[in-house]
Amino acid sequence: MSEKQIDEISGVSTTGHEWDGIKELDNPMPRWWLIVYYATVVWAAAYVIAYPAWPLISKATTGLLGYSSRGEVRQELDAAQAAKADYVAGIRDKTVAQILADEKLRTFATAAGAAAFKVNCVQCHGSGAQGSPGYPNLNDDEWLWGGKPEDIHKTIAHGVRFAEDADTRVSEMPAFGGMLEPKQITDVATYVASLSGRAGDATPAVLSAGKEIFAQNCAACHGADGKGNRELGAPNLTDAIWFYGSSPEAIAQQIRAPKHGVMPAWSARLGDVTVKELAVYVHSLGGGE
CATH class of the missing domain: 1.10.760.10 (Cytochrome c-like domain)
Incomplete structure (x- = not known):
């Protein structure tokens, strides 16, 4: 094995590689950086296995956890629909005058009507x-x-x-x-x-x-x-x-x-x-x- 050479200017050993008189210094990456790098590799591999990752013809791989961002949005929408179900039922069963007389229904109907107005009117x-x-x-x-x-x-x-x-x-x-x-x-x-x-x-x-x-x-x-x-x-x-x-x-x-x-x-x-x-x-x- 050839003896390591030490760069005179930096005092760092070289790898033995040389291009046009330029020698490559043997500076290893810091240990903390290597640990973080290997951790990200492991994390990426685990993520690909656990979550949807690879696109297919009509969908993507589902992953072991079966997570779906669309499914999450659907759950949130269903929860919102359930939360306002009582208000919608009240509006359905009452006249406009009766809705105006009910403070909670009036507030809800006014906000919903403003949204519908922006879309349709x-x-x-x-x-x-x-x-x-x-x-x-x-x-x-x-x-x-x-x-x-x-x-x-x-x-x-x-x-x-x-x-x-x-x-x-x-x-x-x-x-x-x-x-x-x-x-x-x-x-x-x-x-x-x-x-x-x-x-x-x-x-x-x-x-x-x-x-x-x-x-x-x-x-x-x-x-x-x-x-x-x-x-x-x-x-x-x-x-x-x-x-x-x-x-x-x-x-x-x-x-x-x-x-x-x-x-x-x-x-x-x-x-x-x-x-x-x-x-x-x-x-x-x-x-x-």
Whole structure:
């Protein structure tokens, strides 16, 4: 055996290997490092045996412990479902008004309804339920069909002008473009705008003519005072809330060729429990009666 050589600079023995005049020092790894390394090797081997590790065609090896992260998530979801089962049963068995009277059920239903609203309703009503042109603001206190808990529940459950639901809310404003002359439409639109202070410098003659046309054609649904009729879904024309614009021109266009929005019936899609939760949440926004 050849005698070990000692490096003159470091004082460490060499391995005897040399490349281009560079000698390899014989510096063994620290013992603690080797122990940790061998421990990780043992741990890795044990982990591969005990837990899912090797991917197969349709699944992975299950391991001796049979652990599954999906199974763990399922257990947590089942536990969450079990924890709220009593609340869900209470909501199922009670009316919306009764749920609102029960503090615990109301709190649970409001939170659940807020979650359901974000998934199903924000596309039309907005993330803050503030609405947009053609879609009502759910925060105010103006309701076409009523803002009481059961009114809101019925509207959500059966929708508005939703042909697939026999109990849907129905209101159809006729197109007066084929029944009134252009000037008559302009006059009545100006009069309607005047009910909420938006007629500008309209002359008394125009307002008088528009009022007469309104009485003959519009009062049957909107009321003689223009304050609407919830039984018919006819909006109040005297406030500052308008779906399709409040200018005389926008009102005239709606009279001439009215737009009719459609709201889906959510009962068949979401179930009665979720619909009640949505009704409680919408009622809690501040505009519910």
